[in-house]
Amino acid sequence: MNSLKCPNCNSEMKKVKEQDIIIDRCENCGGIFLDKGELNILATGMSGDIEFCSIDNDFHKDNFGIRKCPKCSDQKMRKINLLSYSNIIFDFCPKCEGFFLDEGELNAMNNELQEIYDSKFPEEYRGNIGKHLVRLDKIVDSNIFSFSSLRHPIANLKYSFFLRLSIYYDQSFDIGLRLYSDKWTGNFLKVIGMLNKQNIQTGIEEFDSIFIIQGREKEKVRNLFRSKKIQKELIDFISDKPQMLSIEGKLEINDKQIIFTEGPYSEEGSYDVENDHQKIVARLIKLASLFEESMKKITFE
Ligand SMILES: [Zn+2]
Ligand SMILES: [Zn+2]
Structure with missing residues (x-):
C-alpha cells in the first residue's frame, strides 16, 4: 500500500505501531493520521466514544489552515473540538471519518481525559x-x-x-x-x-x-x-x-x-x-x- 502524504507538511507518512494498532505517522512534523475507530483505541481510560466529538457542527479554528484528507483525494477535513471545554482541535475527514492529530495532540487529549476521571x-x-x-x-x-x-x-x-x-x-x-x-x-x-x-x-x-x-x-x-x-x-x-x-x-x-x-x-x-x-x-x-x-x-x- 502506498504511504500517505502528511496533510500538514506533505512528507511521506510511515506506518508505526502505537499501542495495539498500526497508524500513520509523519516523521517530519510528528502528525498522525488515524482511521475510523483508532482514536478510540488510543484514548486512555475512556469508557465512551471519543470519536463522537466529530459530531460537532460549530466552527473551529486552529493555527493550521484547512487540510485535505490524505486518504480521500481532495476531500477537505473539518476542524473539530475534542471536548467543548478543551482547546484541542483535531482535523476530521467527514468521508472516511479519519482524524489527523498534530504533534502533541494525542498526549493533550489523554491528559484532558485523565483530568476528567480524577475530578470526580x-x-x-x-x-x-x-x-x-x-x-x-x-x-x-x-x-x-x-x-x-x-x-x-x-x-x-x-x-x-x-x-x-x-x-x-x-x-x-x-x-x-x-x-x-x-x-x-x-x-x-x-x-x-x-x-x-x-x-x-x-x-x-x-x-x-x-x-x-x-x-x-x-x-x-x-x-x-x-x-x-x-x-x-x-x-x-x-x-x-x-x-x-x-x-x-x-x-x-x-x-x-x-x-x-x-x-x-x-x-x-x-x-x-x-x-x-x-x-x-x-x-x-x-x-x-x-x-x-x-x-x-x-x-x-
Ligand atoms: Zn508532516
Ligand atoms: Zn478521508
Whole structure:
C-alpha cells in the first residue's frame, strides 16, 4: 500500500505501531493520521466514544489552515473540538471519518481525559427516605459530558458537573430494564453500542413518543408499563420539566434504580436533598414505589 502524504507538511507518512494498532505517522512534523475507530483505541481510560466529538457542527479554528484528507483525494477535513471545554482541535475527514492529530495532540487529549476521571466529585447525600435509599452525587462523567457539552455552551467551563439523584428499589428487577426520557440520549447510546437491543413499544402513543424503553425480558417490561398509574406519573413528571436547580433534568430507569440527572452546572454549592429538593425526591420515590408494586404483580401473575 502506498504511504500517505502528511496533510500538514506533505512528507511521506510511515506506518508505526502505537499501542495495539498500526497508524500513520509523519516523521517530519510528528502528525498522525488515524482511521475510523483508532482514536478510540488510543484514548486512555475512556469508557465512551471519543470519536463522537466529530459530531460537532460549530466552527473551529486552529493555527493550521484547512487540510485535505490524505486518504480521500481532495476531500477537505473539518476542524473539530475534542471536548467543548478543551482547546484541542483535531482535523476530521467527514468521508472516511479519519482524524489527523498534530504533534502533541494525542498526549493533550489523554491528559484532558485523565483530568476528567480524577475530578470526580464525592457523594453529596446518602440516606434512607421511607424504605428507599436516596443518593445525590455530583459527577463529571465522560460519557454524559461529551455529548451534553455539545448542547450546553456552559460546559465550556472546565469544572462543570452534573447532579445525579438516584432512588434505589429494595431489590433488583432483573429484567434488563432501561428507560430514557431523552430520545437523543437513548439513540446516542445505541449508536455507540452501549444499547444494542431493540426499543420496546408499549403501544401507548404519547408514552412511546416521549420514552425509549429497552429490556432483556420484553414481555415483563411491557407488562411493567401497563400500569396506567405509572404511565401517567411518568408523562406528568417529564411534562413538568423537572429541575433541582435550573437545568431541566433527564430520567433514566433501570433494574436497580431511578436516576434523575441534570446539568451541567459550573458553580459549587451544597444541596439539601431533604429540604431543597423535597418535591422532586418525593415524586421519584412515588415512581419507585409504583414500579415495585407493578413488578410484584408481574411476578405473581
Ligand atoms: Zn508532516
Ligand atoms: Zn478521508
